[in-house]
């Protein structure tokens with residue numbers, strides 16, 4: 001049974017292939033087209049999925065789409081009518097598009113599958129449609145290592161649902177409760193993303209990163225005016241403060257008056273107010289997530305929880321949830337956003353529609369293969385493709401790749417690390433990563449300003465060998481997908497002097513908080529990736545070698561891209577990014593490249609090629 005899952009036409013188009021219940025390939029379209037959050041039909045991703053499995057298009061049994069366009073249209077229509085005449089302008093603009101394309105999405109999908117793969121196949125007969133939150137829930141439960149579990153999904157909005165509580169058992173998945181639009185935790189968080197001057201649907205991460213620098217002084221104002229939170233975690237948004245129903249803006253004048261002024265201009269200086277707002281919305285988000293988790297634990301009686309939906313990428317909230325003891329174990333789908341819907345739609349079709357059995361053994365970590373589900377390039381291909389762009393490189397033995405990279409890192413260099421299959425999901429996990437020495441006090445600034453071209457407050461995440469995890473962090477559980485935040489252990493911390501404590505906000509960034517300052521936030525926390533020898537042996541070997549050289553089993557791991565650019569996919573992408581930034585060493589498979597040996601004329605001013613995110 002071969003099922004292709006697709007998400008498209010909203011944000012983060014992607015494709016995933018599930019063969020007899022096993023996830024064999026998955027990738028986001030943006031990685032191929034180089035357009036961040038590309039939402040168009042994922043032509044390249046579907047071709048990659050079939051090619052990687054050696055399948056002909058007619059060998060697919062089903063193509064599962066991740067949401068139901070008719071139901072979404074009904075939601076838009078009803079919302080516009082309820083808010084008429086305010087929303088009429090955007091309604092009038094949106095309607096022709098809906099009528100022309102989205103209402104006929106089945107035909108559109110069939111046509112685009114034909115164009116991408118094979119026009120002779122009857123695609124109409126293969127198409128299935130899943131509900132948006134069911135796709136999220138399926139992506140959370142079916143690859144999890146749990147025979148049965150509670151499932152919680154939270155995002156901006158799908159068709160109507162913004163939050164769902166579900167119960168997974170064997171191959172069955174039952175939705176117990178839903179919260180509907182316009183009441184949405186994702187949209188509330190996005191409203192603060194907008195108001196603090198970041199891009200909605202991608203800047204939420206920055207708001208979370210900003211939170212530790214602020215004081216949660218607006219929590220009462222949020223609870224009093226913006227959202228009514230019940231004991232069971234259900235909530236109602238007060239729409240008097242928001243404009244998202246009419247599709248014009250996220251927030252309105254009343255919202256701005258409540259927080260004392262208009263939204264921040266996107267590239268203007270961040271102030272204490274933005275940090276305090278970030279800290280406040282983070283507190284409210286955590287409160288809701290915890291209450292919802294307790295409530296789904298109560299409803300299902302389960303001790304395991306699966307999470308997905310964009311809000312599940314809030315790893316600070318996830319860390320608190322884990323420590324709260326509401327559940328014994330938590331598993332979070334790494335592609336928690338809408339790209340992961342492609343995976344969920346295919347897994348749902350296999351288990352729920354076709355009644356296929358679960359395949360994940362409880363001895364396995366999960367069914368995601370470490371998230372390494374994308375394209376891979378062999379040495380011959382790497383050699384040919386790097387040569388074709390004029391790169392100067394040597395091909396090394398495996399052990400020498402590891403040793404030379406580890407030495408470069410120990411010497412304080414930034415290393416571009418392109419190895420094996422590309423990750424599925426928004427985080428780089430040691431397949432397409434930029435790496436650095438976590439012990440270096442200047443690494444965070446160097447990587448932010450000269451490699452990634454982004455705001456200096458943005459913290460980096462550590463990769464740590466699983467076997468050394470508890471020596472460095474207050475965490476016992478696996479966190480292979482960088483989705484849990486926990487504190488650096490006491491013995492590695494550096495206390496602030498009274499003078500340093502008097503500093504405000506971002507000025508605190510330059511104060512080293514631990515012996516691994518490049519990955520330690522101002523509140524001693526870190527967003528941790530545990531590295532496992534079974535899922536990524538080469539990355540594991542690199543960190544182990546670095547540990548032998550330095551005594552430290554921790555590296556800085558940030559995604560291999562610059563601000564506004566999708567993460568690199570091919571050897572050429574990696575070389576371009578290497579040549580346009582201050583990365584010192586690039587390694588693509590066994591090809592080793594030093595910046596000082598590259599032709600001068602190939603160096604570019606790379607950051608100008610991408611819109612700021």
Ligand SMILES: [Fe+2]
Nearest residue numbers: 155310337338
């Ligand atoms: Fe979603």
